[in-house]
Amino acid sequence: MAPEGAPAFVLAVPGAPSAAARSLAEEVVSIARSELPGLDARIGYLDGDDTEFPSLRAMLAHTAEERAARYEQAVAAGLEVKEPDGPVAVVVPLLAGPDSALLRQVRQAVMDSRVAADLTDALGPHPLLAEALHVRLSEAGLARADRARLFTVATAADGIILASVGGEEAVQAAGITGMLLAARLAVPVMAAALDQEGSITSVAEQLRSSGSQQLALAPYLIGPEIDPALLTAAAEEAGCATAEPLGAYPAIGKLALAKYTTALGIAPPQPQGTPVR
DSSP states (O other): OOOTTOOEEEEEEOSSOOHHHHHHHHHHHHHHHHHSTTOOEEEEETTOOSSSSOBHHHHHHHHHHHHHHHHHHHHHTTOOOOOOOSOSEEEEEOOSSOOHHHHHHHHHHHHHHTOOEEEOOOSOSOHHHHHHHHHHHHHTTSSOSSSOOSSOOTTOOSEEEEEEOSHHHHHHHHHHHHHHHHHHHTSOEEEEETTSTTHHHHHHHHHHHTTOOSEEEEEOSOSTTSOHHHHHHHHHHHTOEEOOOOTTOHHHHHHHHHHHHHHHTOOOOOOOOOOOO
16 A cells, blocks of 8 residues: 555656557556555656646646645644655656656656656666566567477567667667576577667677577567657568567556655565566
8 A cells, every 4th residue: 555645656658649658658557556556646748738648747746736735725624734745756757778868858847847756767677578578579479478399489580689769878778688588588689779870780680690580679668759660660671570569568567666666765566577478
C-alpha cells in the first residue's frame, strides 16, 4: 500500500501525443497501480497540448494545486493535519535507456512548473528489459522462446541489432542489456543508434562479417519516443526483419514503479520476470 501523503507518481511520456501513446501510458500506469495499491499515478506528455493531452508542466502544477487544496480543506474542517513537505511528485521518464536530449526536456519541464518534484533516471539497463526484448523477438518469430533445442524456429535470427536512440551514451547503456539478451538467446547482440547516420548499417556489417547471416532488429525502445517510420527505414537499411518495440510489457510498469519507490526510499514490490512462452 502506498504511504499516506506520498508524492504523486507522474509518468513523463516523450514523443508526439497520440491515442496509441495514451493507451500505452495508461497501461503502464495501471500495472504500477496494481503493484502498489493506493498509488496516486498520473500522466504528463512532454509535448502535450494541455487539452486532450496534459503537458508534464501542467500536470505537475495541477498536482501541486490539488495537494494544497486538500491541506486547506482539512484545516478548514478542523482536522489536525501535518503541513505537506517534501516533493509533490516523482517524475519517471518513459524511456528504456538514457536519452540526454529528451531527459533535458523533461528536466526543463519540471523546472518550468516551479513544483518541487524529483526526477528519476530512465528505466534501463535492467535484466527485465532483456526479458522483454526476448519476448518481442519470439512474438515476431525471430527467436526461440527459450534455449531448449526441442523445437526450432525457421526464421530465428543468428544476430541481433539492438536499436536505441540517444546517441553514444544510449548505445553503451543498450549494450549492457544486449549482453544479457545475448546470454538468453546464445547469439551475438550488438547495439546501434537509430539517430546516428550509418550506425545501423555499420553494426549489420559487423555481425555479418563475424558469421551471422540472418539478422533481426530489436527496438530498445518503449514506443512513443520515436517515429515508427524510423524503425521501418532502419530494418530496410540493415536488410532484416524487426520485432515490435517494448510497449506496455509488464516489466515496464514494474520498473517505472521501482524508480518511484527507490526515489522515496520505500521498500518496493520486487519486479519479477515472466516466463517466455
